[in-house]
Amino acid sequence: MSHQRRLKAPKRLKTEERVTDDDQERVTDDGQDAPAAPAPAPAPLADGIFSTDVFASVAGLSPNLVRQLEYMGFKTMTAIQQLSIPVVLKGNDTLIRCQTGSGKTLAFLVPAFQKLFALEEQDSRISREAGTRLLLLSPTRELCHQTMSVASKLAQMVPSVVVSSITGGEKKKSEKARLRKGVTVLGCTPGRLLDHLETTAAFNTAELSTVVLDEADRLLDLGFEKKLRRIYDMLCDKKASHDSAEAFKQSIRDGTADHDTSVAPDRPAKKGLEKEGAPFQVVMVSATLTPAVERLGSFLLRRDPKWVGFGVKDEPEDGQQVAREGAGSVAMDLPTHLHQYYVEVTCKTRLVVLMALLLQKCQSGKVIVFLSSCDSVDYHHELLSTIRWPSLKALQGRSAAARPDRRPVSDARQQAIARKFFAKMGRRGKAKAADDMDDMDDAEELSDEDLDGDHAAVATDEAEWAEMVGLPVFADVKLFKLHGNLERHDREGYLADFTRQRRAILLATDVAARGLDLPHVDWIVKKLDKSVAWCASAADAVPWHRARLRNDTAGA
Structure with missing residues (x-):
């Protein structure tokens, strides 16, 4: 919702979509005006979601891996899986471009696990002492844990494979x-x-074969580019140093070592590495092709790189060409089943409109509300948890101030009484709301020594507050929050509980904005700002959406 001066009926924005098999997520509008998008790859089916091919038809996949996929409920591939799995299986460094929710998780996990299944089938039992063979980088903890849960299920057929995060x-x-x-x-x-x-000398990556960067564009948005380049260089150095040392040891055993060399090289020359790429396969997955993503791809993908997906070029461009193109190369595919609306409201009516929308939509499904900061999430969660309907007595106009036998209470004391009352309601829970209001008649229990003045009068005023309010506004709806300042177990618990609910509201920062599997979410609410519409300010976002709406309507 944006800062505007008039309230208008919601307006619908048309978008494009592809839904997912395992990464279901509703997203808000986050594209921008861009040159005409390249024609997408032809979809085998009319809806463009699933292909007609099954996993068993992919050459080189282990029958055991196929059986495990079928056991997990995956038999038919999605379009992006059909495009990317054969390419990644060949060992090419690959950039996979697909929108969130198109089945991308299996697009990189299946080829990576094929290497592990192949080792197991060759009677080369995988030992955990050999160290890490598959490395998956994710932008957030939640997405990482979600991906690793899928990896754990795939690893059930290979008991010697240890999965962790x-x-x-x-x-x-x-x-x-x-x-x-x-x-x-x-x-x-x-x-x-x-x-x-x-810092961890025992971290063994000598047998590392695959590195995956999931949601690469999100990783770059969070400012991880320098760290990613540093990680890549360190992995290359550790892997190459180990290979050089092993080759030197083997030459000594074979008697072919150079007698002038008494020790193995501590650090391999990087000259060959610059041309041949890393001694492991690199796979990048991204929903958008921003200049930053293309630059990082040009740096990481060196072993016969292939770029696959919807609307991408067959081959990457050099870094200079990427830099020249600038922001004009940004492109994004949005789900076709995603219907988008916007409402113009004034600043002071934003909260009222939000409350009305939540009351209407949360009665039949789940809603996610994205907020700008951790403090905003905490504030709105506390507000929605404690806000109550006015009682019939309040609606009839009966109040403490209208009674002649009651001395006036200052505004400061009224506010203090209200804060204490709602704090009690929040602590004791919604289930005891009726009992709590009866307890408010107990002056001794409710006396507040922190307040100046007559304690009996204060207690009576609190009893009056109890008579003025009714049941919680969101009494029948579960409220959850998610942001980066929460403890790990709280974040995991809130996500798990929200997923299980039939009706619920999740208040979150952008930590939940990408990649999480949150099924059966009907509505997402987000303020339109420059991060969504790529505009200089929130005020500029509305004309951008208006223009897009007119164009979509004209083309319909």
Whole structure:
């Protein structure tokens, strides 16, 4: 909702869509005016979601892996999986461009796990002491844990594969202990991974074969570009140093070592690395092709790189050409089943409109409200949890101030009484609301020593407050919040509880904006600002949407 001076009926924005199999998510409008998009790859089916091919038809996939996919409920591939899996299986460094919710998780997990299944089938039992073979980088803890839950299910057919994650939120000592024992498939956030690469000597990446950057555009939006480049360089150095040392040891065993060289090289020359790329496969997944994504792709993808997906070029461009194109190369695909609306409201009516919308929409489904900061999430969560309907007595106009036998109460004391009353309501819970209002008649229980004046009068005023308010406004709807300042277990618990509910409201920052699997979400509410419409200010966003609405209507 934007800062405007008049309230208008919601207006619908047409968009494009593709929905997902495993990454279902509703997103708000976040595109921009751009040159005509390249023609998308032809979809085998009319809806463009699923292809007609099954996983069993992919050459090179292990029958055991196919059976595990079918056991998990995945038999038919999505369009992006059909495009990307054969390319990644060949070992090419790959950039996969697809919108969130198109099945991208399996698009990179299936080829990566094929390498593990192949090792197991060759009687080369995978040992956790060999260290990490598959590394998955995600922008947020929640997305990382979601991806690793899918990876854990795929790994059930290979008991020797250890799946774990390091994302912070727990003691670093416990993370070091897991890395010391060995983790075959490791999910992580960039900051935590870089920390362990620099400080954990027992972190073994000698057998690393695949590195995946999930939601690469989001990683760059969060400012991780320098860390990603540093991580890449460190992984290359550690891998190449190990390979050089092993080759030197083998030459000694074979008797072919150069006698003039007494020790193995500590650091491999980077000259060959610049041309040949890393000694492991790199896969990037992104919903948008921003200049930053293309620059990072040009830096990371060096081993016969392939760019696959909807509306991408067959081959990457060089870094200079990417820099020249600038923001004009940004493109985004939005889900076709996503219907978008906007409402112009004044600043002082924004909260009222939001409350009305939530009351209307949350009665039949789930709603996510995105807010700008952690403090805003906490404020709105507290507000929605404690706000109550006025009682019949209040509607009839009966109040303490209207009674001649009651001495006037100052505004400051009224506010203090109100704060105390609503705090009590919030602490005791909605289920005891009726009992709480009866308890308000007990002057001894409700006396407030922090307030000046007559305690009996204060208690009586609190009883009056109890008579003036009714049941909680959102008594039948579960309220949840999610932001970066919450403890790890609280964040995981809120997400799990919200997913299980039939009717619920989730108040969140952009930590929940990308990649999370939150099924059956009917509505998403977000303020239109420059991050959505790529405008200089919120006021500029509305004309942008108006112009787009007129263009869509004219073309309909």
